[in-house]
Amino acid sequence: MDITFSVNGERVHLDVEPRHTLADALREECGLTGTHLGCEHGVCGACTVLVDGQPARACLMFAVQADGATVTTVEGLAGEDGELHPLQEAFVAHHGLQCGFCTPGMLISALHLLETDPEPDRETIRTEMSGNICRCTGYSGIVDAVEAAAGVLREPGPAS
C-alpha cells in the first residue's frame, strides 16, 4: 500500500505491507534505526515517536495509518549541524542513560512533556515518563536530566 508522510521534516513515499508497524517502516524503510523496538507490544516505550505532535508507540500503529502524518523521531532532535538538543545534552550530563536502549523513547516522551508543561515538578516527570521502562539507571538520572533540560529550555534564547 502506497503511503506518504513526513519524517523529521522530510517527505517520504513508501510502499508498505499493512501489517508493518510504523516502527518497522521507520527502521527498515527509512533507515531511522534510532527508534528502538523493545517489547513490540506497547509496554516498554522504547519506540515512542511523535505523530502529529502527540506521543505514540510506533509498534502499536501500522505504517499505513501514518499516511499524511507528520512524524518526529529521535533523529529529529539534534540540529542540522549535529548539535545535540538540550534534552540530549542533559541526559549525557546527568547520567540519564547507561546502555542507551530506552533513551530514544525517553527523549521523545520528555520532549512532549516539556512542550506541554515547561516547568514540571519531579513527581510530574516521574508520572509522565512512567510509560517508558529503563532497566539500567534506576530512573533518578533520567528525572534529573528532564528537570535540568526544562530549566535550559525555559531560558531565553541568545539574541540573534
Add this chain to the structure above:
Amino acid sequence: MKCAPFDYVRAASVDEAVTTLSQADGDGKILAGGQSLVPVLALRMARPSVLVDVNRIPGLAGVTPEGDAVRVGALTRHSALVEQTHHPLLADAARWIGHTAIRARGTAGGSIAHADPSAELPVVAVGTGATVTVAGPGGTRQLAAEDLFVGALMTDLAEDEMLTEVRFPLPTRWGFAEFARRHGDFALVMAVAAEVEGTVRVALGGIGAVPVRAEAAERVLAGGGSLREAAAAAAEQLTPTADLHGSAEFRRAIAAEMIRRALTRAGLS
C-alpha cells in the same frame, strides 16, 4: 513478534465499516486506537483476516453535553476525555488509563468494546448507567452498558457490529478510586460512586470478568448506613480470585477501601 498478514480497509463511514465487517464473515476486526488490539495481534493471540480502520471516519470523535448526560463519540481519545470539562467523573477516570502515549491514541469506544476486566471506562459506564449505541448491517440499536459486558473481553456486540457512541449520565455527585501497583499499570481494583437521578450507584472493576454493581453497598446507603458499613457489605459480597498480584483477602480488603474512598470523594459521607 510481528502480526500475521491481514487485509487493511480504511473505512470512510460507519456504513462502510459495518459492511466490510459483514463481508469478512466473522473474521474482521475494528482498528481504532489499536492500544489493546495491536498487542493481541503482535502476540498472535488473534489473527483476523481483515482490519477495518475507523480512525478517519468523520464525526465519530467528541464529547457533547446533552441534557443530564454527555455523548462520547467512539473515536474520542482518552487524552480528550482527560481534558474535557463536561463530565468530571470521566476525566478523573481517564487519567488512570495507561500512560501518556497510550491515552493519546486509545479511544473510548475501543476501550468499552474491548471489555478488559481491568479497564476504567467500562466501570464508569456501568457505574453511571450509560447507554451504548451500536451500528450493524440492519441499522443501529441501543443497549445499557450493564447488558453489554458478558465476560472478560466479551460483549454483546455481534461480529458485524460497531460501537459508535456512549451516552454517560452526568452524576450530581461522583467519586473514582483505583488501586494499581504503579500508575498506568492494570488496576487491581477500582470503584466508581455516582449519584444519578437521586440514586447512589456503586460499581467495581478489576475484581471479576465484568464490571459489577456493588448492590449490597447501594442497599446499605439507601437505608441510611455509613460509608464503612456500605464498603464492608460490598466486600462481603465479593468472591475475588487470587493471583500473583494479590490474595483473595487482600483484594476484598482493597475493594472495600476503594469503595470507601470513591464514596468519600463523592461527598456522600
